[in-house]
Each structure stands twice: as C-alpha cells, then as structure tokens.
C-alpha cells in the first residue's frame with residue numbers, strides 16, 4: 549500500500565495542465581487531419597509508410613542502437629533507437645507494405661501479396 553501525500557492543486561497547476569491539454573488536443577487534431585488528407589502522399593509512398601506511421605507524433609522510443617532483421621528477407625537493419633521497422637525498404641516497396649509497421653501501405657489488404665508464394 550503506497551500512500552502519497554499530494555500537494556494542494558493550485559491555479560498554476562490548472563494553467564500548466566490546461567496548456568498541456570490544449571497542445572495535446574491540437575497535436576491530435578493535426579495528426580488526424582494529416583492522416584485523412586495525406587498531403588505528402590507521393591513522398592510517403594516512395595518511403596513506403598502507411599498514413600498512420602508517416603503522420604505520427606513524436607514517439608517515446610528508447611535511445612539505444614538496435615539491430616533487427618527484416619521480417620521478409622532477413623537483411624539486418626540498423627536503428628539508433630528501439631523504434632524499429634518490421635521490413636527493409638526494398639521488401640516494403642516490393643510488397644506495397646509499410647516498412648515501419650508492416651501494414652498494407654494503402655491500408656487495403658490485397659488478395660495476394662508478392663511475398664506470399
């Protein structure tokens with residue numbers, strides 16, 4: 549049983565938290581709008597990201613060099629954080645998948661993907 553004796557909530561706390569809530573709301577709306585409008589579609593598809601991963605707010609990833617294998621061709625991929633990708637660029641492009649999360653890049657599941665034999 550932990551018992552925290554928390555300080556009285558002050559006007560400054562309300563101001564600080566309100567500012568924080570407003571910025572979260574604006575950030576959320578901006579991201580949602582970008583995902584719907586897809587303003588960088590060409591670049592996004594060149595880099596093989598789905599809309600969700602491409603228009604993402606800052607992620608909280610650990611700062612540690614991370615090597616992972618591409619989940620299709622096993623090429624080793626190097627990342628400077630623990631926020632790694634599922635696929636290498638080549639496999640992602642070839643299969644029309646998001647290299648980051650592995651979803652279909654157009655968010656549509658094809659009847660057959662090239663990687664399926």
Ligand SMILES: [Zn+2]
Pocket residue numbers: 618619620621622623635636637638639640
């Ligand atoms: Zn690959």
Ligand SMILES: [Zn+2]
Pocket residue numbers: 597598599600601602646647648649650651
């Ligand atoms: Zn994705």
